[in-house]
Amino acid sequence: MKTILVVEDSAIVMKVLRHVLARSAQINPIYAKTFAEAKQIVARGDHVFFAALVDLTLPDAPDGEVVDYTLGLKLPTIVLTGSFDNQRREKLLAKGIVDYVTKEGRFSYQYALGVLHRLIKNQQVKVLVVEDSSTQRKFISTLLKLHLYDVIDADDGVNAIKALLANPDIKILITDYNMPRMDGFELVKTIRGKYEKTDLVIIGLSSDEDGSLSARFIKNGANDFLRKPFNHEEFFCRINHNVEFIELIEQVRDAANRDDLTGCYNRKYFFEQGSSIRDRSAQNESPLSVAVIDLDNFKSINDRYGHEIGNFVIQRVADSLSTSFDRFLLARAGGQEFFALLPGLNNEKAVAFVDRIREIVASSPQRLGAEEASITFSAGVSSLLGDSIDDMLFSAGACLHRAKDTGGDIVIGDDDSE
Known part of the structure; x- marks a missing residue:
């Protein structure tokens, strides 16, 4: 989230700005009504500002002094003005403002919000x-x-x-x-x-x-x-x-390339990318591990609480897995099963990493109807490259079967499955 300095003296315009900007999850607006208040906010040093949205004429800055101030702070500046003046516009653009927005209705403020979003993306x-x-x-x-x-x-x-x-x-x-x-x-x-x-x-x-x-x-x-x-x-x-x-x-x-239910990558994308990653690892002789993750006792959750609750559980677990595997490739393989590819990790490190994620998921109880319960998963992790990504998944799947046979809620690697 980016912090934006907003300076506007009109109560009506400020009300509209607050309404429009509140709809954005990407920005954190900090408001000031005068030039003096804006300088005080900046001087306190409580915020690191990303950009500024400022009124051109303020009671204590009638000649655009606030624009010079925010530009002097190296803040990308969007100027709000009550009227269009081509000569003034050219002067402001020459100073290096990002844009010039006339206060002509809600669309103008939505346009200004769009410019802020564009700056973030740019x-x-x-x-x-x-x-x-x-x-x-x-x-x-x-x-x-x-x-x-x-x-x-x-x-x-x-x-x-x-x-x-x-x-x-x-x-x-x-x-x-x-x-x-x-x-x-x-x-x-x-x-x-x-x-x-x-x-x-x-x-x-x-x-x-x-x-x-x-x-x-x-x-x-x-x-x-x-x-x-x-x-x-x-x-x-x-x-x-x-x-x-x-x-x-x-x-x-x-x-x-995304799974409709969870937003994770889908199986097709995993095989496309996984094959390339596996081939590069084999060529470079660099470590690579794959994990097959399966939620424990998921059928009983569906049978007892229904598929709607079951889908909710999968979504919540997928969110947790996506956060934990953010620097790796994670995909929903189907049902309650997920694949994860971990370049750079040998089997020992990959097992330890996946086991830590297992503990995180288990420590966050999920609401199942009127009840709460911990959701656990079992995982098999293999670092045997074989001849293809299918071979790797087959080896990881064998480790997963061993984990299920021990009662679940455990991660088994290549060495553990011998």
């Missing part, structure tokens, strides 16, 4: 700027950094490809047309040989007066085109629209 979005002019490259990079994008730059198409290879998580590439060694068209065509439009957004730029450039860029594989010089707000609208497109595609893909 920290994880890597953008490559390809421009041979150092002045233009710096200008575009600076604009993107105002919105907290993670920016990398390159001075031509050849270096852009090198940057992509070194940073495969780049989401957006912004490229000029006229560049030495490899121009924008050649760069786009080369990149599209490896990256789909849904994996990497490419936005073409040019100051050339040729009206066909936009069509040529898009025909060569670009997602969008923007003519220089461009309006700041149009630039960010295009960037935001395209990054939200990428995020939507990622959400759809992720949903296809």
Whole structure:
């Protein structure tokens, strides 16, 4: 959760802001009614602020002094104002504010909230700027950094490809047309040989007066085109629209890999990723363990309390497992069974890790109808790579059967099952 400094003197606007911002689970707004109060809040040092949402004209700061103050604190700043003034807008944008929002109704405040959410997300979005002019490259990079994008730059198409290879998580590439060694068209065509439009957004730029450039860029594989010089707000609208497109595609893909009941990865995804991880471990001779986890006596829970309570138990246990296995690959295999892949852990360490999770789950009683009961699980853990991920799961399954035979609520590893 990010802490936001909100400064607004109007009681009505403050009431609307409180209502709108309270709907976000991502931000923690700290409110001030005056410039003096805002400075006092900052001076106390009780909060580490992520950004600021401020009124342009306050009783004790009528000329936008609060904007200069928050910018001086290096806080991304969104300005609220009662009226639109193009000259004032240009002056504020030149100072380096993130955005300028006119108080014209609830949508305006919802838009401001959307900008705050975008700033939070942007920290994880890597953008490559390809421009041979150092002045233009710096200008575009600076604009993107105002919105907290993670920016990398390159001075031509050849270096852009090198940057992509070194940073495969780049989401957006912004490229000029006229560049030495490899121009924008050649760069786009080369990149599209490896990256789909849904994996990497490419936005073409040019100051050339040729009206066909936009069509040529898009025909060569670009997602969008923007003519220089461009309006700041149009630039960010295009960037935001395209990054939200990428995020939507990622959400759809992720949903296809998730179990509907628990939100854990599904069996299909586990086998796809697990096979690759297992092969890399075999090639690198690095330790790898797999765990097969099964809830104890789950059939009796379903029989006694019904499937609705049974599903609730699976969801709660899945939440606990997801938290505990957050740095590993966890999937719901089906029913009350889960798979977990633990790269870097040998059998002894993996058994100890899974056993600690078993203790955590057992120590958190679940409500079953009008009663409370501890939910336990048994697990088998194997580090025998075999010839495939199926072989690993077979070995872990044999360990799990041994654990069940001993009465359950126990973790058995390779050595224990001999």
